[in-house]
Amino acid sequence: MTDALKSLLLARALKEGFSAMRITAPDAIPQASARLAEFVAEGRHGQMGWMAERMAWRGDPSALWPEARSVIMLAESYAPKENPLPLLQKRDHGVISAYAQGKDYHDLVKKRLKRLGRWLIDQTPCEIKVFVDTAPVMEKPLAQAAGLGWQGKHTNVLSRDLGNWFFLGAIFTTLDLPTDAAEISHCGSCTACLDICPTGAFPAPYQLDARRCISYLTIEHSGPVDEDLRGLMGNRIYGCDDCLAVCPWNKFAVAARDIGYEARHGAPPLAELVTLDDAAFRTRFSGSPIKRIGRNRFVRNVLYAVGNSGDPGLRQVAQALSEDPDATVADAARWAATRL
Incomplete structure (x- = not known):
């Protein structure tokens, strides 16, 4: 029954507009808690105090909702139609990250997750909780544990099938569903994402210091930005796509299916x-x-x-x-x- 239900769930997820789906267990990321604690202890979270305040839940998904038996991880493409990097040369124009060019992804993804969750409840009695980026859920490690992709050297999730232009959503459920095999890194010797970072925000491969990340500085950081970083920000006024845009796995990126992600702000x-x-x-x-x-x-x-x-x-x-x-x-x- 569960294998058949999983197949139906995948078909339904794709029909709803998701690009991919995989399943993992809530306790599948035991290493996440220690990595998060180290990240916070080194102060690399900057002003994002909520990371420290809710570490117990963030580091252990099974503590967030003990009744959950499975975590359904979903990817939704927002791939831009054009490479955003040339916009950096238009210095009298502002560059807005590709993910923020359209409607708020929190709303679009959450509505899709809720529709899929309601469909699942209609198939078999269960409880669900849906999450999109705003709850203490470490979506990226869960995505890798589920086999949806892997955290690249730029710490974002990328996939051999989707590149790295996609959002993550999660459905926690009390159903005990068959899990998928975890993914491993396929970055190899490539360092393109590390080399292109204008502020040197990566102390080492697979590590990020948010305090130097332009996405963090333009979105999360309040107050003045350090003067030694201002000149490195160029014309990026909301977010930064450099490390994503340069990834060679983007040759497998799939087009965004929701017209809500179409660019309406431009540069x-x-x-x-x-x-x-x-x-x-x-x-x-x-x-x-x-x-x-x-x-x-x-x-x-x-x-x-x-x-x-x-x-x-x-x-x-x-x-x-x-x-x-x-x-x-x-x-x-x-x-x-x-x-x-």
């Missing part, structure tokens, strides 16, 4: 973004994951990009914000004006 002119007030920011990025960082942090990022643009025509727009009510924005504006 806007910096002069257009730097003048956004709170209301205009919220309107422009309604329904986008960008909205959650707020106007002040976003404009801070834009001003760093302005300072890196090399365009003296943008000096005046930076100066106009040098007395902004937000101290961090004002600091970024003065830095940008001085750079130009």
Whole structure:
């Protein structure tokens, strides 16, 4: 019964729009707790205090929900239609990470997970919980334990079938389903993702220091960014795709199936973004994951990009914000004006 149910579940998952599905057990990542503790002890989590506060649950999925017997891991492609790296040369435009170009993936993936979960409950009595990135669940180690892919040298999950442009979702269930074999690394001697990182955020292969990661700096980090890092951020104003975009496994990337992931923000002119007030920011990025960082942090990022643009025509727009009510924005504006 369980093998047949698993086959039906996979077919249903693909029908719902997921790109791949594998299953593991809640206790399949015993090494995760120690690795997380080391990461936090070294301070590499930066200001992400929630990693430290909920380590017990994050490091042991079976502690999060003791009744769970299986973890269904799902991948959903958001592969961009074009390589985002050339946009870095348009220095007077802001580069937004491919995953944030469309609608908020939290909403899209969670709705799909819930539909799949309801289908599973209709097939056989069980309980489920669905997770997409916002709960203390270590999706990446679970994905590797399930055989969905492996954590590459850039610490993101990649797959021989999908490349690395995909989101992860998890369904915990009380059903005892057949598990899949764990995946191993297929990175070989390749170091492309490590070599391209503009800030040197990888102390070693398979290790990340978030404090130097542009994705972390533009999204999670509040307050001013260290001045020695600002110049390295280039025109990246929300996230960074460098280590993902350069991965050779992307030759196997599959097209995103949900039109919600289609790019709607593009690479806007910096002069257009730097003048956004709170209301205009919220309107422009309604329904986008960008909205959650707020106007002040976003404009801070834009001003760093302005300072890196090399365009003296943008000096005046930076100066106009040098007395902004937000101290961090004002600091970024003065830095940008001085750079130009």
